Amino acid sequence: MSRPTLRTEFCERVGIEYPIVLAGMGPVAGTGDPVATADLVAAVSNAGGLGVLGGVAYSPDELQAEIRRIRSLTDKPFGVDLLLASTFLIPRPSGVMPKMPSADSFPKEHLAAVRRVAEELDIELKQAPPELEQMGSWVPEGKSWAGAQMEVILEEEVPVFASGLGTPGAFAEALEANGATILSLVGNVRAARQVVHDGAHYVVAQGTEAGGHTGRIGTLALLPQVMDAVAPTPVIAAGGIASGRALAGVLAVGATAAWCGTVFLVSEEANQPDLQKQRILDAAAEETIVTRLYSGKTMRNISNPLIEAWERQQMTALPMGAQTILIRDLTYSIHQAGREELLMNAAGQTAGMLSKKRPAAEILDEMVADAAEILASGLGKRIKAAV
Template sequence: MKTDVCDLLGIEFPLFAFSHCRDVVAAVTNAGGFGVLGAVAYTPRRLEEELAWIDRETGGRPYGVDVLVPAKIDASAREGGDPLAAIPREHWEFLVRLFEKYGVPVPDLAGENAARAARSGARGVTGAGATELIDVSLSHRIGLIASALGTPPPIMVEKAKAAGVPVAALVGTVEHARRQVAAGVDLIVAQGGEAGGHTGEISTMVLVPQVVDAVAPVPVLAAGGIASGRQVAAALALGASGVWTGSVWLTTEEAETPQTVKQKMLQATARDTVRSRSRTGKPARQLVSAWTEEWEGPDSPGSLPMPLQMIVAEAAMRHLSKHAESGNEGAQQLVNYFVGQCVGMMNTIKPAKQVVYDMVEEFADSMERLSALSSAGE
C-alpha cells in the first residue's frame, strides 16, 4: 500500500497516530506508521526533552508534532493578559460545590501553585506560547507539523517552509479546508464529528469525499471513527490518502491515560461519548461522565471561552484523576477524557505496535475481500 503521502513523508503505510505520549509516537513510527506528538500541554523545555527522546528511539524514521493555535481565544489570554484573573468567581464556586456533592476533597484550585500551573498550561494556546513550541519542534528532524484547531498563523507556515517541513491542518468543513490550503497548508486532515477532541458535526463519511474534491491535488487524511483496518480501507475508498487516528492509542499499553479512564474506555460503547464544551470551551467529543452531565445541569454556570474553560477544567481534572486513582468513587464518576465514538471498538489493552500490525492486516484482508466481490460481478 503506497499513497501520495507515503511518498511525501517517507512512510510505508499511511497511518498517522496522534498521541500526547512519546512512547506511542515512537512505537507507531517504528512499526511503519507515522507518530504525531500533541505538544500543547508541554512547556518548551519539556517538549525539547520529549523530542530528543523520540529522535533517539526512532533513529531517523519520520514523526511529527501537533500544536494547537486557536483562531479565537479570550482576550485575557492574549499577550500580556492574565487569563486567571478573567475567570469568574462563580466557576470556581461551582467546582467546590461539585466536589462536595461527589465527596471529593476540596483543594485550593485558585491558590498560588494552581495558578502557576494554570498560567503555564494556558500559554501553549496563545500566539507567543505556540510560537515557542513551533521553534522547539522545528529544531528537530520532524517530518510534519500540524495545526489542530483553525488556520495555522502565517508565522507557523513561514517557519515550517523555511525548515522544509510540510504543514498539516485539521478541518471539519469544506470551507475550512479551502481556507487552509489558501494559507499554505500541504496536507489536510478532514475530521468527522465522530472523532474525539475538537470536532464539527459533519461525519467522516460525508466530509472526506467533499474535502478531497475541494482541495485536489492537495492530499487529504481521513480522521474520525477510524480504529480498524476496515475503516482504513473505507477512508481510502472515500478518496483519502491515509488516516489520522487518535482515540485507538488511548488504551494501548504505552498510553499514559489514567487507569480509571482507561477502564471506562474499555467498557464504553459508541453511545458513551458526547460533544461538550465543558473541558476546553469549544465543542470537543469526550466520554460521558458526571462531569459532562453536571456542566449541562441546572446548577452549571455554563462554560467559558477558550482557554479559560481549559484552565478551570484542567485544574479540576488533575485533582480528580489523582483521587480517582486512589479509589475515591465520586472522582471516578467525574473523570473523563477526549475520545471518539470508536471507543466502542476499544475493548482490550494492546501494545501500540500490535495495534498498527492488526490494522495493517485487517486492511489487507478488506482489500482482498473487496477485490473478490468486485470480480464476482464481472
C-alpha cells in the same frame, strides 16, 4: 512472513511504509500529561506508520527533550502536533501572550454553576494552590506560546508539523523553508479552504466521531466534501478509524492516509492512567458525549456524572483557556477527593469496538493487514462491479 503492501502518495512524501498516522494527542485525563509521548510516537513510527507527538502542553525545553527522546527511540520520520487556536494560544498581533484572567473575575453565574455541580456530586470545593498556575506561565517575554514551541520544532528540523486547531499561517513560511510537511486538522469545508490558503500541504478532515476536540459533521459526509473543496490538495481522513475495514473505507473514498487517535489510546505505550484506558475499553459507542466543560471547546469524552451535571446547568461555556481556569478549583478538588473517574477522559465513538490493551505495533499491523486484504482481494470476492 512477508509484510503486506499498502502504500499511498502520503507514504512516498513523508517516507513511511503505511498510511496510518498517530494523532498528536495532548493532555487528557486531568493529569496534564500528553498521551502521545515519545514512546507511543516511536512505536508507531517503528511499526511503519507516522508517529506524531502531542506537543501542546510542553514548554520549549520539555518539547526539545521529548523530540530528542523520539530520535533516541527511532530513526524513522515523525511529527509534532500543536494547537494553534484559542483566545490565548494564537500569536497576538503584538506577539505577546496576554495575561490569563483569575477565576474571581469570571461571571457570577458561571461560578455559581460550578458550585452547584460540586454540591450535586458531593465534592468539597477547595482552592487550588497558586503554583498550579495556568499552562503557559513559562512563555518568554515578548513571545507567544506557540511561537516559542515552534522555534524548537524548527531548530530540531522536525519533518512533519500538524496543527490541531487553527491555521498554520503564521508559521507556514518558516516550516516550508525548513522542508517540513504541514498537516492541518479541520472539521468543516470552510476551515479546510482556509488552512490550504494558509500553507497546509495536507488537510486532515476530522469527523465528529473523533475523540477530543471535534466538530459536528460525520467523517463519511465530511471527507468527500473537503476533498472536492481543496483538490488537488490531498486529504487525510480522521474520526472513527480504528480498524482495517474503516481504513480501507476512507482510502477507497480517496483519502491518502488515516489519522487515528482513539484506537491508540488503549495501546500499551499510550501515556494515560490505566483507569482511563479501562473506561475506554469498557465503554459502549453511545457512552461518549461532546461537552465544552473541560476546555471551552466541543470535546468528545467518555461520559461521566460531572459532565452530565454540568450539561444540566445549560451554561454557555467560557472561551478556551478561561473555561479551564473556571473549573480549576473543581478539577483540583476532584483530584484531592480521589474521584479520578470524574476527570477528563477524551475518546471517540470507536471506544465501543476496543476490547483489549495491546502494543501499538500490533494494532497497526492488524489494521494494515485487514485493509490490504480488503483492498487487494476481499472487495472483488464480495462485490461485482464493472465500468
